Amino acid sequence: xxxxxxxxxxxxxxxxxxxxxxxxxxxxxxxxxxxxxxxxxxxxxxxxxxxxxxxxxxxxxxxxxxxxxxxxxxxxxxxxxxxxxxxxxxxxxxxxxxxxxxxxxxxxxxxxxxxxxxxxxxxxxxxxxxxxxxxxxxxxxxxxxxxxxxxxxxxxxxxxxxxxxxxxxxxxxxxxxxxxxxxxxxxxxxxxxxxxxxxxxxxxxxxxxxxxxxxxxxx
Amino acid sequence: xxxxxxxxxxxxxxxxxxxxxxxxxxxxxxxxxxxxxxxxxxxxxxxxxxxxxxxxxxxxxxxxxxxxxxxxxxxxxxxxxxxxxxxxxxxxxxxxxxxxxxxxxxxxxxxxxxxxxxxxxxxxxxxxxxxxxxxxxxxxxxxxxxxxxxxxxxxxxxxxxxxxxxxxxxxxxxxxxxxxxxxxxxxxxxxxxxxxxxxxxxxxxxxxxxxxxxxxxxxxxxxxxxxxxx
Numbered sequence: 001x002x003x004x005x006x007x008x009x010x011x012x013x014x015x016x017x018x019x020x021x022x023x024x025x026x027x028x029x030x031x032x033x034x035x036x037x038x039x040x041x042x043x044x045x046x047x048x049x050x051x052x053x054x055x056x057x058x059x060x061x062x063x064x065x066x067x068x069x070x071x072x073x074x075x076x077x078x079x080x081x082x083x084x085x086x087x088x089x090x091x092x093x094x095x096x097x098x099x100x101x102x103x104x105x106x107x108x109x110x111x112x113x114x115x116x117x118x119x120x121x122x123x124x125x126x127x128x129x130x131x132x133x134x135x136x137x138x139x140x141x142x143x144x145x146x147x148x149x150x151x152x153x154x155x156x157x158x159x160x161x162x163x164x165x166x167x168x169x170x171x172x173x174x175x176x177x178x179x180x181x182x183x184x185x186x187x188x189x190x191x192x193x194x195x196x197x198x199x200x201x202x203x204x205x206x207x208x209x210x211x212x213x214x215x216x217x218x219x
Numbered sequence: 220x221x222x223x224x225x226x227x228x229x230x231x232x233x234x235x236x237x238x239x240x241x242x243x244x245x246x247x248x249x250x251x252x253x254x255x256x257x258x259x260x261x262x263x264x265x266x267x268x269x270x271x272x273x274x275x276x277x278x279x280x281x282x283x284x285x286x287x288x289x290x291x292x293x294x295x296x297x298x299x300x301x302x303x304x305x306x307x308x309x310x311x312x313x314x315x316x317x318x319x320x321x322x323x324x325x326x327x328x329x330x331x332x333x334x335x336x337x338x339x340x341x342x343x344x345x346x347x348x349x350x351x352x353x354x355x356x357x358x359x360x361x362x363x364x365x366x367x368x369x370x371x372x373x374x375x376x377x378x379x380x381x382x383x384x385x386x387x388x389x390x391x392x393x394x395x396x397x398x399x400x401x402x403x404x405x406x407x408x409x410x411x412x413x414x415x416x417x418x419x420x421x422x423x424x425x426x427x428x429x430x431x432x433x434x435x436x437x438x439x440x441x442x443x444x445x446x447x448x449x
Contacts, residue, residue: 036375065253066253067245067249067250067253068245069245069250070250070253070254073254074253074254074257077254077257077258077261078257078261080261081261081264081265084265084268085264085265085268088268088269088272088276089268089272091272091276091279092271092272092273092275092276092279093275095276095279099370102372156375156376172376174375174376174377177375177376178374178375178376
C-alpha cells in the first residue's frame with residue numbers, strides 16, 4: 001500500500017503534475033479572491049507556503065504522539081497557530097498588503113491544501129520527506145497564484161507589480177479585478193491546461209506528431 | 220519508513236469502525252493531554268509573537284493617523300487631542316474613564332498659534348462596507364478644509380474613486396458645511412456644493428453624508444469648546 005516515490009518525485013509532484021490549485025482544485029477560495037494583483041497573490045502564496053511548511057514539519061515530527069482520534073483537531077490547532085503568526089507578522093511588516101488581503105489570511109486555516117497535505121502525507125512520512133513535499137506543494141500554490149495574479153493585474157489594471165505596461169490610452173477591463181474576473185481567469189487557465197494535456201496524451205498514444213492523425217486514431 | 224507509513228494508514232483509516240477489535244482503545248486522558256498540551260504550546264507561541272509584532276502594528280496605526288491629521292488640516296504645526304466626554308470636549312478625561320474608548324477630535328494650530336480647525340473622523344456604510352474617513356473643519360468659517368478616506372472596500376475602479384480621484388478629494392478643500400452633493404455638470408456655483416463622481420454615486424454620497432452627520436452632532440460641542448477657551 002505505501003507508495004514508493006523518490007524525494008525528487010515528492011518535490012516535483014506538487015509543483016505541476018498535481019498542482020494544488022489547477023489539478024487538485026483545492027485552495028480555490030484564496031486563488032479566486034485575492035489574486036487581483038501580483039503583489040497580493042505573492043503575499044498570499046508566501047503566507048500559505050509558510051503555514052504549510054511549518055505545519056508539515058510539526059505534524060511529521062509528532063505523528064507518533066498524536067492519537068488518531070484527535071488528529072484532525074490537532075492538525076487544525078497547529079495550522080491555526082501558524083496562520084495567526086503569519087497574520088500578525090504581515091500586519092507588522094507589510095501593513096498595506098495585510099489590509100488588502102483582509103480576512104483571507106485568517107481563512108488560510110480552512111485551506112484544504114494544507115490540511116490535505118497533513119492527512120495525506122506529513123502524518124505518514126519522515127520529517128525531511130514532509131518538508132520536501134510541503135516545499136513542492138507550496139511552490140505549486142505560489143505558481144498558481146502568480147499566474148492568476150499576473151493575468152488579472154495586466155488585464156484589470158494594465159500594470160505589472162504596479163508598473164504601467166501600456167500607454168495612457170489603455171482602458172482596463174475592470175471586470176478582471178472584480179470577483180467574476182477570478183472565475184473567468186481560472187476557467188480559461190483550466191481550459192488551456194486540459195486542452196494541452198489531452199493533446200499531449202493523444203500524441204503519446206499515437207506515437208506520431210501530427211494532431212489530425214492522432215485525433216483520428218483515438219476516435 | 221515505508222513500514223511506519225503503512226501502519227499509520229491502517230490505524231488512521233480504520234480506527235473509527237473497528238476501534239475495539241483492531242487495537243486497544245486510546246484512553247481519553249491521552250486525547251486530553253494531546254490537545255491540552257498542543258493548545259498550551261500554541262498559546263505560548265502566539266503570546267510571544269504578539270509581543271514581538273504589537274509595537275510595529277501600533278506604530279503604523281499612529282503614523283497613519285498622524286499623516287491623516289496633517290493632510291486634512293493642511294499641515295498644522297501641532298495639534299491637541301480632545302476627547303468627547305459627557306457632551307463636551309476635554310483635553311483630559313477623568314482618570315476612571317478609559318480614554319481609548321472615547322470619541323476623539325484633533326484641534327490643529329498654525330505657525331502663530333492660531334487655530335486651523337478640527338480633524339474629525341467618522342464611519343458609515345457605503346456601497347460595500349463601512350467607509351471610514353477623517354476630515355478637517357474650520358469652525359470660524361464654517362467650511363470643510365480637507366477629507367481623507369482611511370478605509371473602504373468600495374468597488375475597485377468605480378467606488379474607490381473616492382480615494383483615487385484627486386479631483387473629487389480636492390472638492391473638499393473649502394466648501395461650506397453642510398455639504399450638498401451635485402451630479403457633475405449640474406453645479407450652480409453655490410458655496411456648499413461638492414461634485415459627485417459619475418459611477419460612484421452611492422460612495423460619494425456616503426462621504427458627504429458622513430461629514431454632514433458628524434458635523435451636525437459635533438458642531439455645538441466644538442463651538443462651545445472654542446467659546447470657553449477664548
